[in-house]
Amino acid sequence: MTDQSLGQLGDGLLLATVVVYALAMLGYAGEQASRKARRAVTSVRASSQVLVGAGGPSVSLPAETVTVERASRSGRFAIALTACGWAVHVLSLVFRGFAAHRVPWGNMYEFSSAVALVAVSFFLVLVARGRVERALGAFVMLPVVLYLGLASSVLYTAAGPLVPALNSYWIKIHVAAAIMASGSFLLSGVVALLYLLRSRYDAQLTARRTPHFPVSLGAQLPTAPVLDRVSYSVIAFAFPVWTFAIIAGGIWAESAWGRYWGWDPKETWSFITWVLYAGYLHARATAGWKGKKAAWVAVAAAGALIVDYYVVNIFVVGLHSYA
Amino acid sequence: MTVRSDVPGDVNADEEAVRLTTQPKPVGLARKGDLLGPLRRGWRQLTSMRTALLLLFLLALASVPGGFLPQRRLNPLRVNQYIAQHPGTGPLMDRLRLFDVFSSPWFSAIYLLLFVSLVGCLIPRTRLHLKALTSKPPKVPRSLAKLPVNDRWETVNGVDQVLDQAGAALRSWRVVRREHEISAEKGYLRETGNLIFHLSLILLLVGIALGAFGGFKGTVLVVEGKGFANTVASFDDLQPGRRFSPSSLVPFSVRLDAFRATYGPDGKALTFDADVRWAPLGGAEKRDDIRVNHPLDVGGAKTYLIGHGYAPHIIVKDSTGAVIDDRLVPCLPQNPQFLSTCVIKEANTTGTQFGFRGVFTPTTVTDSTGHVGSSYPGLRNPVLTVAAFSGDLGVDAGTPQSVYSLDTTAMTPVDGGQAHALLPGQVFHLPGGASLTYADTQEWATFQVTQDPGKGLALVAAIGMVGGLMLSLFIRRRRLWVRVRAGAIDGAPTTVEAGGLARTDPDRYADEFAALVRLLRPVATPTTSSTPTSTNQEERP
Ligand code: HEM
Numbered sequence: 001m002t003d004q005s006l007g008q009l010g011d012g013l014l015l016a017t018v019v020v021y022a023l024a025m026l027g028y029a030g031e032q033a034s035r036k037a038r039r040a041v042t043s044v045r046a047s048s049q050v051l052v053g054a055g056g057p058s059v060s061l062p063a064e065t066v067t068v069e070r071a072s073r074s075g076r077f078a079i080a081l082t083a084c085g086w087a088v089h090v091l092s093l094v095f096r097g098f099a100a101h102r103v104p105w106g107n108m109y110e111f112s113s114a115v116a117l118v119a120v121s122f123f124l125v126l127v128a129r130g131r132v133e134r135a136l137g138a139f140v141m142l143p144v145v146l147y148l149g150l151a152s153s154v155l156y157t158a159a160g161p162l163v164p165a166l167n168s169y170w171i172k173i174h175v176a177a178a179i180m181a182s183g184s185f186l187l188s189g190v191v192a193l194l195y196l197l198r199s200r201y202d203a204q205l206t207a208r209r210t211p212h213f214p215v216s217l218g219a220q221l222p223t224a225p226v227l228d229r230v231s232y233s234v235i236a237f238a239f240p241v242w243t244f245a246i247i248a249g250g251i252w253a254e255s256a257w258g259r260y261w262g263w264d265p266k267e268t269w270s271f272i273t274w275v276l277y278a279g280y281l282h283a284r285a286t287a288g289w290k291g292k293k294a295a296w297v298a299v300a301a302a303g304a305l306i307v308d309y310y311v312v313n314i315f316v317v318g319l320h321s322y323a
Numbered sequence: 324m325t326v327r328s329d330v331p332g333d334v335n336a337d338e339e340a341v342r343l344t345t346q347p348k349p350v351g352l353a354r355k356g357d358l359l360g361p362l363r364r365g366w367r368q369l370t371s372m373r374t375a376l377l378l379l380f381l382l383a384l385a386s387v388p389g390g391f392l393p394q395r396r397l398n399p400l401r402v403n404q405y406i407a408q409h410p411g412t413g414p415l416m417d418r419l420r421l422f423d424v425f426s427s428p429w430f431s432a433i434y435l436l437l438f439v440s441l442v443g444c445l446i447p448r449t450r451l452h453l454k455a456l457t458s459k460p461p462k463v464p465r466s467l468a469k470l471p472v473n474d475r476w477e478t479v480n481g482v483d484q485v486l487d488q489a490g491a492a493l494r495s496w497r498v499v500r501r502e503h504e505i506s507a508e509k510g511y512l513r514e515t516g517n518l519i520f521h522l523s524l525i526l527l528l529v530g531i532a533l534g535a536f537g538g539f540k541g542t543v544l545v546v547e548g549k550g551f552a553n554t555v556a557s558f559d560d561l562q563p564g565r566r567f568s569p570s571s572l573v574p575f576s577v578r579l580d581a582f583r584a585t586y587g588p589d590g591k592a593l594t595f596d597a598d599v600r601w602a603p604l605g606g607a608e609k610r611d612d613i614r615v616n617h618p619l620d621v622g623g624a625k626t627y628l629i630g631h632g633y634a635p636h637i638i639v640k641d642s643t644g645a646v647i648d649d650r651l652v653p654c655l656p657q658n659p660q661f662l663s664t665c666v667i668k669e670a671n672t673t674g675t676q677f678g679f680r681g682v683f684t685p686t687t688v689t690d691s692t693g694h695v696g697s698s699y700p701g702l703r704n705p706v707l708t709v710a711a712f713s714g715d716l717g718v719d720a721g722t723p724q725s726v727y728s729l730d731t732t733a734m735t736p737v738d739g740g741q742a743h744a745l746l747p748g749q750v751f752h753l754p755g756g757a758s759l760t761y762a763d764t765q766e767w768a769t770f771q772v773t774q775d776p777g778k779g780l781a782l783v784a785a786i787g788m789v790g791g792l793m794l795s796l797f798i799r800r801r802r803l804w805v806r807v808r809a810g811a812i813d814g815a816p817t818t819v820e821a822g823g824l825a826r827t828d829p830d831r832y833a834d835e836f837a838a839l840v841r842l843l844r845p846v847a848t849p850t851t852s853s854t855p856t857s858t859n860q861e862e863r864p
Contacts (some may be wrong), residue, residue, distance in 0.1 A: 264397060288373070289373075
């Protein structure tokens with residue numbers, strides 16, 4: 001196969017990925033739609049078990065059981081679709097790499113795709129480990145689908161070689177680490193936003209107000225402490241990786257440009273991102289800053305990351321210009 | 324059900340028992356009549372977690388203009404352009420040092436305060452942690468039921484047997500047995516890692532400072548066949564640190580034999596190579612190949628390839644036909660296709676002086692209006708287009724002149740200023756018999772030499788940062804306590820209480836705790852406690 005057709009195959013597979021992820025998102029949403037019914041069933045069943053006594057035969061409730069079945073089938077289907085989408089996603093990057101004869105993260109298009117892949121992988125790991133309910137999937141897949149859709153339309157670049165400065169051993173390490181960290185950071189940013197949503201939902205319930213859309217979505221989310229802990233553990237993983245990415249970048253810059261740090265706009269925004277995440281980790285240990293304030297810091301830090309990759313690449317002139 | 328009597332103990336000890344960090348406590352109120360009070364309070368305020376957080380946010384905020392506005396150290400031309408385009412706000416922004424953010428007094432003030440705070444915070448934390456490392460885990464708190472994870476059961480085993488079992492199950496923990504109680508702790512490396520990380524931050528700052536004060540950076544343009552020595556005089560541009568001394572320059576010299584660039588079909592650069600010969604002072608000559616990402620390293624002084632361009636080989640003859648100039652003229656690239664501009668000055672003529680303005684195009688295309696352009700950066704169809712001027716170059720006036728610009732105020736255009744396109748080998752005949760020959764094309768390269776005495780330290784600090792962070796964020800510090808009480812009368816079951824606390828990741832600790840309890844708890848004995856292992860969802864500070 002020629003490089004060009006390999007590259008096109010990779011692009012086609014990425015589009016397929018987006019479609020499969022979108023279907024998965026619908027599956028998660030379907031599960032949630034039947035979830036209210038399930039809650040009702042669970043409470044009925046629990047009370048009947050109390051009546052009958054533990055270990056006794058459980059009372060069968062045909063109509064509601066069907067709803068539960070449908071809900072969990074929808075959810076399992078969504079997880080399976082996510083896993084399939086993930087595999088296709090990996091393949092699309094592999095073909096891109098073969099087409100360009102290099103690691104598949106040489107321009108913003110490929111980079112965005114790889115970042116989304118990390119976010120999805122991390123989410124699947126969290127679900128597999130039982131750290132979050134898979135129902136969170138609808139809220140995670142939505143930004144992933146939007147992000148990939150944008151990346152493959154606005155940022156599209158045909159597969160090709162790199163400019164010489166990017167062609168080094170350290171770029172592979174630097175960019176791979178940056179992608180690992182960024183995918184995780186973006187995931188944590190989404191979870192932090194969901195945490196804020198859930199907190200507002202809880203607050204409105206406590207104040208005996210009826211939450212309206214979008215706050216009412218809070219009912220579908222894991223509890224606020226769970227979301228807070230998930231966003232922390234994702235950041236706690238990503239922060240050392242990001243630190244390492246910056247250092248590897250410094251080593252690369254030192255061999256390419258003769259200085260390990262030069263306050264180039266890209267470096268400056270990586271630094272701002274780093275300091276904000278350090279601020280987040282501090283905030284979680286500072287009285288009066290836990291919870292909502294810390295979550296806002298995580299959201300701001302993810303914002304700085306997006307500026308680092310998109311605003312700087314497109315609008316600010318620097319040495320790091322890709323593509 | 325056994326009735327629980329409160330175990331004696333004091334509140335302070337309990338507070339210490341659930342503290343799993345050396346982080347400074349929130350600043351309290353000053354004692355009255357303490358003369359040093361305000362000072363001490365100010366210092367505690369400066370080294371508090373809240374101040375550290377505030378300064379971190381300020382540091383991020385202060386960097387933002389540096390991430391959007393052009394910065395003088397990187398790109399002085401764009402700064403001037405920006406100021407010219409914004410005549411109202413530009414000069415004011417300049418006065419606020421918004422184009423020199425990272426050397427501005429306000430930026431320095433923030434990071435210096437942050438590091439003072441860091442040092443002030445680290446000293447007591449290190450002392451506290453060293454104490455914790457050498458002391459035993461704290462006493463069992465009075466009420467284990469208040470801990471995030473806890474359990475309680477009865478067993479027919481005797482007190483000592485239970486304690487022995489617990490000791491065995493907690494083998495990888497630091498364990499101390501006090502009468503009928505066991506205190507255990509694990510994960511000390513978390514705090515160690517955190518301290519290493521913060522200490523490395525200080526080392527990093529020292530490394531950066533060493534480089535900024537004692538280092539230097541020099542750039543020099545070299546045409547093929549020529550070279551340079553690592554001395555102050557040979558650089559076109561030199562940026563020394565404030566404490567830089569020329570005697571610290573590593574003595575060596577470099578000669579550029581050949582430069583090669585290759586390009587893809589779309590004109591994107593693929594490779595750059597500079598074949599050089601270099602020698603330390605008085606030493607034997609060696610060959611090397613300087614590429615992007617592959618500098619030449621001589622005793623810590625590194626030579627980088629940072630730019631390149633074309634240098635047409637020109638020969639100038641006077642009216643008698645004698646060669647008065649024969650050299651390579653470096654032309655400065657103006658666009659990615661290497662359309663380049665050059666200036667040739669001939670001052671050593673008898674009588675009238677000559678100056679030439681040239682445009683060099685490596686792959687020449689001519690549009691319908693006769694303008695030359697370049698369609699590819701590689702050398703496919705080179706043309707040197709020159710216009711000549713005669714008169715006074717002004718070089719004798721004593722004012723220094725750039726070799727890349729031609730002052731034509733005292734000169735008259737030759738041929739009405741008409742440009743002549745020369746192919747390699749072609750000659751431009753000037754009125755009066757003089758001539759300029761474009762013989763062939765060579766290339767030039769710019770090299771940058773840097774010496775940074777703080778680089779090694781900065782790298783060590785960076786490794787310390789990553790290592791420290793990994794310990795600090797991946798290791799969980801946790802405590803576990805067991806209290807055993809014998810039955811009130813002979814033959815009555817022994818009561819066992821266990822409780823635990825983790826600094827981070829309470830879910831995983833709850834699993835670990837449950838697994839440990841399962842080891843200790845006899846399978847057959849039904850629990851007397853109505854609540855099974857309870858997990859308190861609330862996060863600890
Ligand atoms: C130079 C700027 C600073 C940076 C970049 C920084 C960064 C960090 C980071 C990334 C963490 C998280 C790692 C962990 O949880 O162990 C952390 C934790 C911590 N930092 Fe800093 N820090 C800075 C200054 C300070 C200062 C001035 C203090 C003293 C008030 C301080 C006290 C702490 C403490 C006590 C923790 C541990 C929090 C915990 O127990 O979870 N840091 N710091």
